[in-house]
Amino acid sequence: MSQASPYTGPVNSSAPVPSVVERLSAPRPGPVPFSVEFLPPKDADAEARMWRAVRVFERLDPAFVSLTYGAGGSTRDRTVRIAGQLATETTLVPVAHLTAVNHSIAELRSLVGAYADKGITNILALRGDPPGDPLGEWVKHPQGVSYAEELVELIGGLGQFHVGVASFPEGHHRAPDLDHDTRVLVSKLRTGAEYSVTQLFFDVDFYLRLRDRVAAADPEQGAKPIIPEILPITSLASVRRMVELSGSVLPASVEQRLIAAAGSGDQEDRAAVRAVGIDIATEMSQRLIAEGAPGLHFISLNFAKATCEVLDRLGVDTADALPLVSST
Ligand SMILES: Cc1cc2nc3c(=O)[nH]c(=O)nc-3n(C[C@H](O)[C@H](O)[C@H](O)COP(=O)(O)OP(=O)(O)OC[C@H]3O[C@@H](n4cnc5c(N)ncnc54)[C@H](O)[C@@H]3O)c2cc1C
Numbered sequence: 188m189s190q191a192s193p194y195t196g197p198v199n200s201s202a203p204v205p206s207v208v209e210r211l212s213a214p215r216p217g218p219v220p221f222s223v224e225f226l227p228p229k230d231a232d233a234e235a236r237m238w239r240a241v242r243v244f245e246r247l248d249p250a251f252v253s254l255t256y257g258a259g260g261s262t263r264d265r266t267v268r269i270a271g272q273l274a275t276e277t278t279l280v281p282v283a284h285l286t287a288v289n290h291s292i293a294e295l296r297s298l299v300g301a302y303a304d305k306g307i308t309n310i311l312a313l314r315g316d317p318p319g320d321p322l323g324e325w326v327k328h329p330q331g332v333s334y335a336e337e338l339v340e341l342i343g344g345l346g347q348f349h350v351g352v353a354s355f356p357e358g359h360h361r362a363p364d365l366d367h368d369t370r371v372l373v374s375k376l377r378t379g380a381e382y383s384v385t386q387l388f389f390d391v392d393f394y395l396r397l398r399d400r401v402a403a404a405d406p407e408q409g410a411k412p413i414i415p416e417i418l419p420i421t422s423l424a425s426v427r428r429m430v431e432l433s434g435s436v437l438p439a440s441v442e443q444r445l446i447a448a449a450g451s452g453d454q455e456d457r458a459a460v461r462a463v464g465i466d467i468a469t470e471m472s473q474r475l476i477a478e479g480a481p482g483l484h485f486i487s488l489n490f491a492k493a494t495c496e497v498l499d500r501l502g503v504d505t506a507d508a509l510p511l512v513s514s515t
Pocket of ligand 1: 254255256257258284285286312313314315316333334335336352353354359360361362363367368371375384385386387416
């Protein structure tokens with residue numbers, strides 16, 4: 188069984204770019220569609236490493252790849268350039284993240300136009316967090332928008348875009364309660380979002396409850412894909428930091444497994460933590476597949492190896508890609 192497939196996408200052609208929902212529902216080998224998140228790299232070395240990871244994943248034909256948008260627009264030019272290169276220089280279907288922080292509506296329009304110029308029609312519309320302190324006070328740009336829903340509407344009014352939004356299995360940290368959080372997600376979907384990608388989480392029950400809440404609130408919107416985000420943990424210190432910054436929770440049972448692997452030395456035992464992290468990501472993925480998740484969205488942190496190991500254990504044929512994998 189090979190994941191490699193003939194190129195059928197939009198690169199350097201006038202064929203329409205498939206949407207995320209089309210890519211998720213297209214027939215494909217393997218147990219479940221998967222996709223990969225990249226970050227705008229900070230410097231030339233980091234960018235070279237990111238492209239090595241991109242080329243590894245390209246061999247595995249992910250449903251799509253996403254590129255995050257730096258906090259407060261800090262990586263705007265790099266994000267737009269790299270998203271454009273993903274669209275024009277690879278066989279991948281890119282999803283560009285776009286956040287509202289620090290941008291006027293005029294700037295947001297021009298960013299959407301810059302993405303469109305590069306052939307990018309899949310956009311993940313987000314409000315974004317305050318730069319510096321993601322949990323700090325959110326301040327609207329005086330000529331900007333207040334909520335992601337307005338961004339969904341704005342993008343929808345600018346052309347034939349396919350828009351996704353964020354969803355939060357544990358509820359967004361600023362939402363007063365889960366009912367409010369569900370109403371916000373349903374509202375973003377009713378405004379035109381075609382799917383959502385979740386915040387990272389480590390208890391599959393949170394994902395299942397989110398799915399149930401949306402289906403109960405609005406069956407039509409509940410039928411849209413809720414794509415779970417998976418982080419193969421490779422460091423206890425960094426997962427603690429990521430969880431804290433995202434406003435989610437590392438369940439005690441997961442943390443205990445990682446602490447036991449980390450050992451009691453001054454430095455955590457990275458190899459042991461990594462092995463447990465791959466186990467946890469594999470177990471979560473298996474359960475999500477069994478529960479009918481529409482795809483798995485892997486946070487790669489611009490490395491390929493950990494995600495490839497999880498995919499391999501899920502039954503994806505990684506033989507073409509693994510020889511290219513170098514580190515973490
Ligand atoms: C998959 C994913 C990808 C991400 N990518 C990025 C990225 O690339 N760059 C980045 O900077 N950040 C990113 N983030 C982080 C995201 O920007 C933050 O989590 C942000 O705090 C919330 O964004 P949102 O789009 O969900 O906002 P919104 O949906 O606008 O919600 C923000 C808050 O406002 C509340 N709210 C929404 N609408 C209303 C309303 N009408 N009335 C009252 N309250 C309302 C919500 O309950 C919530 O508490 C990502 C998050 C996820 C899950």
